[in-house]
Amino acid sequence: MSAASAAAERSAAMTVWPQLEQLLPQVSKPIQYVGGELGAVVKEWESAVVRWALMYPDAYEVGLPNQGVQILYEVLNELPDVLAERTYAVWPDLERLMRTHGVPQFTVEAHRPVGAFDLFGISFATELGYTNLLTAIDLAGIPLLAADRTDEHPVIVAGGHAAFNPEPIADFVDAAVLGDGEEAVLEITEIVRAWKAEGSPGGRDELLLRLARTESVYVPRFYDVDYLPDGRIQRVVPNRPDVPFRVHKRTTMDLDAWPYPKKPIVPLAETVHERYAVEIFRGCTRGCRFCQAGMITRPVRERSITTVGQMVKDGLEYSGFHEVGLLSLSSADHSEIGDMCSGLAQQYEGTNVSLSLPSTRVDAFNIELAQELSRNGRRTGLTFAPEGGSERIRKVINKMVSEEDLIRTVVTAYTNGWRQVKLYFMCGLPTEEDEDVLQIARLAHEVIKAGRAATGSKDIRCTVSIGGFVPKPHTPFQWARMERPEVIDNRLKLLKQAINSDRSLGRAIGYRYHDGEPSLIEGLLSRGDRRIGAVIRRVWENGGRFDGWSEHFSYQRWVDAAAEVLPTFGVDLDWYTVREREQAEVLPWDHLDSGLDKDWLWQDWQDSLTEFEQDDCRWTPCFDCGVCPSMDTEIQIGPTGKKLLPLTPVNTGLRMPAGTGH
Amino acid sequence: MRRAGVPVAFSQGFTPHPKISYASAAPTGVASEAEYLEIGLQRPVDPADLRKALDAALSPGLDVLDAVVAGGGSLAERIDASRWRVELPGVEPDVARAAVSTFLAASEVLVERMTKQGRRVFDTRVAVTTIDVIERTEAPSGVAGVPCAILEVVVRQVTPSVRPDDVLSGLRVVADLEPPVPPRATRLAQGTLTAQGEIVDPLEADRDGTAIGERQPEVRPAVR
Numbered sequence: 001m002s003a004a005s006a007a008a009e010r011s012a013a014m015t016v017w018p019q020l021e022q023l024l025p026q027v028s029k030p031i032q033y034v035g036g037e038l039g040a041v042v043k044e045w046e047s048a049v050v051r052w053a054l055m056y057p058d059a060y061e062v063g064l065p066n067q068g069v070q071i072l073y074e075v076l077n078e079l080p081d082v083l084a085e086r087t088y089a090v091w092p093d094l095e096r097l098m099r100t101h102g103v104p105q106f107t108v109e110a111h112r113p114v115g116a117f118d119l120f121g122i123s124f125a126t127e128l129g130y131t132n133l134l135t136a137i138d139l140a141g142i143p144l145l146a147a148d149r150t151d152e153h154p155v156i157v158a159g160g161h162a163a164f165n166p167e168p169i170a171d172f173v174d175a176a177v178l179g180d181g182e183e184a185v186l187e188i189t190e191i192v193r194a195w196k197a198e199g200s201p202g203g204r205d206e207l208l209l210r211l212a213r214t215e216s217v218y219v220p221r222f223y224d225v226d227y228l229p230d231g232r233i234q235r236v237v238p239n240r241p242d243v244p245f246r247v248h249k250r251t252t253m254d255l256d257a258w259p260y261p262k263k264p265i266v267p268l269a270e271t272v273h274e275r276y277a278v279e280i281f282r283g284c285t286r287g288c289r290f291c292q293a294g295m296i297t298r299p300v301r302e303r304s305i306t307t308v309g310q311m312v313k314d315g316l317e318y319s320g321f322h323e324v325g326l327l328s329l330s331s332a333d334h335s336e337i338g339d340m341c342s343g344l345a346q347q348y349e350g351t352n353v354s355l356s357l358p359s360t361r362v363d364a365f366n367i368e369l370a371q372e373l374s375r376n377g378r379r380t381g382l383t384f385a386p387e388g389g390s391e392r393i394r395k396v397i398n399k400m401v402s403e404e405d406l407i408r409t410v411v412t413a414y415t416n417g418w419r420q421v422k423l424y425f426m427c428g429l430p431t432e433e434d435e436d437v438l439q440i441a442r443l444a445h446e447v448i449k450a451g452r453a454a455t456g457s458k459d460i461r462c463t464v465s466i467g468g469f470v471p472k473p474h475t476p477f478q479w480a481r482m483e484r485p486e487v488i489d490n491r492l493k494l495l496k497q498a499i500n501s502d503r504s505l506g507r508a509i510g511y512r513y514h515d516g517e518p519s520l521i522e523g524l525l526s527r528g529d530r531r532i533g534a535v536i537r538r539v540w541e542n543g544g545r546f547d548g549w550s551e552h553f554s555y556q557r558w559v560d561a562a563a564e565v566l567p568t569f570g571v572d573l574d575w576y577t578v579r580e581r582e583q584a585e586v587l588p589w590d591h592l593d594s595g596l597d598k599d600w601l602w603q604d605w606q607d608s609l610t611e612f613e614q615d616d617c618r619w620t621p622c623f624d625c626g627v628c629p630s631m632d633t634e635i636q637i638g639p640t641g642k643k644l645l646p647l648t649p650v651n652t653g654l655r656m657p658a659g660t661g662h
Numbered sequence: 663m664r665r666a667g668v669p670v671a672f673s674q675g676f677t678p679h680p681k682i683s684y685a686s687a688a689p690t691g692v693a694s695e696a697e698y699l700e701i702g703l704q705r706p707v708d709p710a711d712l713r714k715a716l717d718a719a720l721s722p723g724l725d726v727l728d729a730v731v732a733g734g735g736s737l738a739e740r741i742d743a744s745r746w747r748v749e750l751p752g753v754e755p756d757v758a759r760a761a762v763s764t765f766l767a768a769s770e771v772l773v774e775r776m777t778k779q780g781r782r783v784f785d786t787r788v789a790v791t792t793i794d795v796i797e798r799t800e801a802p803s804g805v806a807g808v809p810c811a812i813l814e815v816v817v818r819q820v821t822p823s824v825r826p827d828d829v830l831s832g833l834r835v836v837a838d839l840e841p842p843v844p845p846r847a848t849r850l851a852q853g854t855l856t857a858q859g860e861i862v863d864p865l866e867a868d869r870d871g872t873a874i875g876e877r878q879p880e881v882r883p884a885v886r
Contacts, residue, residue, distance in 0.1 A: 025691040025844045036721045038665075268721060320664035320719070352678065654711050655667040657718035 016103050017111040023097040031269040032060035033094065035108035038266035038319065041077040041084070042109045048083035050192050052076055052185070053107055053117040053154065055136060057129035058548060060088040060108070064265060065273040067327070068123045068160060071260040072181050082189055085109040085117075089132040090139070092545055098139060105139035114140040118192055120154040121185070122173075124162035127525035128518070128548040130169055133158075134540040137172065144537070146174045146221060151203045157188065157217075164249070164296050165473040165589040168528040168536060170220035174204075175211055178218065178592055179249030179296070180282070182258050187214060209242065218247040218592060225530055225588075231571040233529060233586040248593040249296065251633050255282060255303040259311050266319050275323035275356070276315040280308055280340070284329035285635075287614045288387070289398045289604060290426065292472035294329055296594045298627040300618055301636040305336045305343070309644040312344060316353065324355045332360045332369060333618070335638040341372040343644025349375055362386060362401045367412045382413050385424040389440035395611035396431050398604075403443065407450050414451040414460050421447070421462045427495075428469040428488050428519065430480040431609065437491045440464060441498035445505045463510035464499065466492060468519030472526050474594040476604035478587060481580040482523045485555075488516030517555040521547070524562070524576050529588035532576070534565045595633075597626030663701070666719035668712065671702040685737040685864075686744070686852065689825050694849035696744075698864060700737050733868040740864035741819060743791065743855040746826045748813040752842040758811030759795045761837035766793065773831040777822055786832035789824035792816045792859055814850075816859065 024030035045051075054073055056063030063069065069086065076084035085107035090098065098104070104113040114120055114136070122133055137144055142153045158166050158176040166176035177184045188211060195207050202209075211217040222243045226234040238245060252258060264276055281302040284294035303311075312324055324344070334340065337357075344355055355373040360366040362384045370382055386401045388394040394401060410421050425440050444464050451460045468488060471477045492513045500506035525532065538561035539547075546552035562573040581587065583602055590598070600623075604614060617623055618635060628634050663670045663680060672678035681702030688694040709729035717726040750758060765771060771787040793815045817824050826847035833839040854862040 022844050030691055036723060038721060316664075318665075322664060352672065653667055653669075654707060654715040655665070655719070656711065656715055 015111040016106045016113060019101060019103045020098075020106060020111060023094065023101060023103065026097060027094045028091065029061075029269065032088070033090070033106075033108065034268070035111070036268060037064075037108075039261075039263045040086075040109050040265060041073075043077070043083045045083070045110075045112070047081070049081040049196060050083075050119070050189050051117045052082070052084040052119045052121055052189075053087055053112075053114045054084055055087045055089075055114075055120065055122045057089050057122055057124065057132040057136065059091065059546070060267075060269060061271045063088045064267050064269075064271045065275075065277070066123065066125070067261070067277055067279065068125075068181060070265055071258075072121070072123075072185050073265070074260050074263060075182055075258075076185055076189065079186075079189070081193070085112060087114055087136065089129075089136065089546065095135060095139065095545075104141050105136050115142055115154065117154045118196075119157060119188070121157045121159060123181075124158060124160040126548060127162050127168070127522055128553075129162075130525060130536050131540045131544040131547055133169065133172060134537065135545060145171055147171075149174070149204065151200070153204075155192075155204070155207065155211075159184075161292060161296065162526070164292070164592060164594055165526065165528075166218065166220065166592075167225075167530050167588040168525050168532040170530045171533040171537075174208060174219065174221075176218045176220070177216065177250065178247065178594065179216075180252035181250070182252045182260070184216065184250045188217065209240075212243050212247075215244040215246075216248050216250050219243070220530075223591065227569075229570075231569060231575060233588060235586060236588075236591045246591050246593045248631070249595060251299075251595075251631050252282075253301060253633060253636065255279070255301050255636075256307045259303075259307055262311070262314060262318070264315055264319050264321070266321070273325070274321065275325045276312065276319055276321040277325040277327050278308055278311050278315070279303065279328060280326050280331060280334050280337075281328045281637075284333075285617045286330055286333070287398050287604075287616060289396070289476040289608050290387070290429065290469060290472075291329075292475050295475050295596060297329070298595065298625065299633050299635045300333075302334055302336075302638055304638060304640050304642070305340045305644060306640070306642050308340060309343060309347070313347075313647065322352050322354065324353065326355065326357050328359060330359055330361060331357045332363075332366050336640065336642075337369060338365075339643055341369045345372045345375045347644060347647045358383075360384075362406050362409050364409055364412050367409065367416060370413075370418075371416060381420040381422055382418050383422040383424060384409065386443070387424065387426050388429060388436065389425055389438070389443060390436040392611060393429055393432055393436040393439075395613055396608050397426075397429055398608065398614050400613055403446075406443065407446055410447045410462070411450045411454045414455050419460055421460075422465055423447070423462060424465050424467065426469045427466050427491055427513070428483040428516065430469075430471075430477055432483065432491075434491055434494060437495050438498050440466075441495055441501070444499060444509045445502060448505050448508045458508070461508050461510065463512060466495070466511075466513035468514050468516055468522075470519050470522045470526055473587065473589045474596055474601075476601050476608055478527065478601065479581040479583070479585075479605055482520060482577045483516070484578055485516030485520050488519070492516075518547075518550070518553055520573075520577050521553075521555065521558045524558070524573060527588070528576060531566065531569045531571065535561045538565055593630070595625075595627035595631040597624070597630070600625050663716075663719075666712075666715040668701065668716065669704040669707065671704050683737070685741050686819060686823070688849050689827075692826060692847040692849065696849050696851045698737055698741065698852070700732060706731075728865060730865045730868040737864060740854050740867070741852050743816055743818045743861055744852040745850045745861055746813075746815045746817060746829075747796075747848045747850055748815065748826050748830065749846045749848075750811045750813065750841045751845075752808050753811040753839070754809045755795055755811040758813065758839065761833045761839040762793050762795055762813070764837040765790075765833055768836055771832040771836055773828050773835055775822075775828060775831070779822075782822055784822055784824070784828075786824050786828050789818045789820045790815060790829060790832075791818055791855065793829070816855070816861070818855065 054069050056066045056069050073084050076082050087107045143149050155174045158173045159181050163176045164178055191210050208219045212219040212222055222238055223236050224239045225236050228234045283297040283300040285300055288294055386406050387399045388397050413421055427437055447462050471480045499509050539557050542557055544557055566572050671681045684699045713726050713729040768787055770785050772783055773786050774783045796812050796814050815829055851861045853864045
């Protein structure tokens with residue numbers, strides 16, 4: 001180890017707290033920077049051989065509840081010689097002060113400088129966090145460009161769903177991991193541990209090479225991208241021997257063997273979700289064509305009813321949360337969801353624990369489940385996601401919900417005591433015309449009419465919530481053109497008029513939507529290639545921060561940066577967003593293997609254009625998407641036939657700390 | 663509360679709330695060694711056990727020091743003043759002394775602050791019963807090697823409440839005292855103000871000879 005890095009290690013044992021504390025009275029919500037949460041782990045710096053800083057690149061209140069970061073944090077800290085701490089995006093008020101006073105990006109546990117860690121892992125749920133990545137790297141005192149980094153600097157590893165196309169941030173990250181993180185972080189840790197034990201032979205380059213050789217860690221610098229004269233990619237090839245042509249995603253099988261989080265982090269500050277969240281299964285084979293999560297997390301792997309029950313019991317006891325979220329991409333599809341919901345409802349009846357089941361499908365069974373979960377009384381709202389307004393567009397996106405199903409389901413909800421139902425749709429879908437979106441108004445009118453007839457009451461409401469469609473890599477819509485923001489915004493305006501065309505019905509319908517502009521930029525980033533890195537950098541230099549927040553996002557800043565940077569490459573913003581791709585085009589992420597067969601994806605894209613629906617392979621024969629054979633995985637579902645047993649009464653008295661009798 | 667297994671009572675209604683009330687909580691960004699709260703319980707518990715269980719369930723730095731079964735009256739009625747220590751790194755003690763004298767000599771010191779009701783102008787002088795620059799007894803926290811004046815202030819509970827930063831604003835108004843770095847305020851005590859200017863611990867009255875009965879225990883955590 002060089003003298004400089006030895007000095008860096010020593011300084012890292014120290015904390016930036018004394019300098020930081022002086023700044024905190026001058027910023028908003030200082031509690032988000034102080035740490036001290038239940039579940040936070042502070043280890044001696046010298047006790048660890050491998051040190052990770054983990055980041056969710058958004059504000060603490062959004063980042064803290066993130067399941068992925070919490071799971072990896074716990075998995076890593078369970079190893080005696082490994083230390084993991086968390087860091088979040090600081091708000092511009094603190095960023096300014098940190099720059100003035102020379103305080104670097106810090107972790108919230110021990111307030112150690114991020115630049116002193118071996119690894120800096122960042123989890124991207126959305127591409128709109130890219131500018132916050134640059135802020136964090138820069139505040140940490142790490143060179144922005146991976147190429148400029150030396151052995152002194154942490155290896156920056158991107159993960160999360162956006163890492164399935166990390167090309168736009170290829171200049172800024174050293175590596176990206178595709179897929180489930182539980183085992184991937186352990187494998188990376190082992191490689192770093194071994195490399196350090198050998199005396200860090202070959203420096204940073206050798207370490208990155210060892211990571212790349214796993215074939216599941218993508219190291220962008222080891223690949224060259226060649227372009228055709230028209231701007232399309234000609235090919236992406238390794239630029240050194242020993243590096244795989246394709247990098248494969250990781251899949252963690254047997255979720256019962258990975259019952260995390262066991263010790264969820266309980267914040268002192270307010271956050272967006274304050275609940276104990278359990279993933280009841282991972283993966284989804286419903287085949288909604290817009291849904292990247294459903295495509296890249298295959299196959300379906302269920303956590304058993306008994307493991308879920310145990311996790312809920314332990315998690316609540318540990319955390320003191322009184323809300324439980326049973327998470328997955330389509331929760332009502334768990335093979336034992338009925339027994340799970342009634343079992344949990346029974347176990348926690350009469351307590352203040354509330355249970356919630358987000359991401360459910362549109363059918364009557366879902367209402368039964370919701371009734372079980374709301375035994376304790378509260379029936380505030382139910383959400384259904386038909387996604388498309390017309391029957392035609394729902395066939396295009398493979399969301400198999402008929403209008404009758406939807407109306408019947410919503411009416412059942414009203415007659416069972418729910419007064420408020422939320423319907424979620426998308427705007428800007430492939431092949432969409434104004435008429436498809438205007439159908440949303442008709443649907444909402446029908447829902448209210450049927451609801452009033454069935455309940456005999458005018459006291460029912462429905463909220464129509466519209467999200468912008470963004471085509472994502474590794475989905476059948478990866479070839480699709482986006483619609484221009486002005487077309488989207490006009491459709492949204494027409495829809496509003498259509499909803500209010502009947503005053504009586506319109507009064508019972510709430511309307512929420514997002515403008516088209518942020519979606520277009522998300523689309524630029526999601527399907528971008530390495531040339532987009534310069535756009536991100538320019539936006540960041542011009543002050544771009546927190547692009548996921550409408551009050552911070554500036555469409556003009558992105559448009560200007562794209563206009564400034566992209567013409568040098570012979571392309572422009574339109575080329576990336578409103579252009580449809582052809583079958584033969586090399587996509588920027590083709591060398592990154594999600595398991596999905598590109599020919600199958602193309603066929604599914606063609607099927608969508610002919611409105612051909614694709615069944616779910618969980619209940620019907622395999623449709624050859626390619627994931628199971630190429631990844632050597634299989635569907636793991638129940639039923640196990642087991643039931644949840646009643647809990648021995650909780651509330652047995654004060655829980656005294658161990659070893660303090662009286 | 664839930665982690666400690668405290669049988670806390672809940673309000674009735676659509677959204678039941680735990681019966682916990684805080685008496686004159688310290689403002690954001692200041693330290694405190696004397697915060698008080700009252701908890702309504704479903705059934706009696708031993709206050710010593712309650713203290714231990716809650717202390718163990720709270721984050722490091724949040725320490726529960728004492729708990730007693732509440733006697734008559736509300737906690738808020740027993741708290742009418744706080745003693746604060748305010749460290750002013752970079753301020754010479756003599757400069758601070760001069761500012762304090764000017765402040766004390768004034769009959770009224772008006773300052774302005776944004777409150778939840780909007781911008782308010784109020785008198786800080788009337789709320790301050792004593793203010794002294796104390797002799798340095800220990801190295802103040804923060805950066806060493808710079809002068810550091812330390813104020814001890816007793817502030818009465820008034821409306822709108824006068825906080826330590828308001829007192830500092832008052833010192834700036836009357837004597838142009840401008841600390842070069844953010845000051846650090848710590849609440850040392852709060853309670854009933856005696857005629858002699860002492861602050862009496864509000865739990866004191868309930869501490870001796872009170873039977874553990876059906877009444878509400880109070881918990882007194884110190885926050886730092």
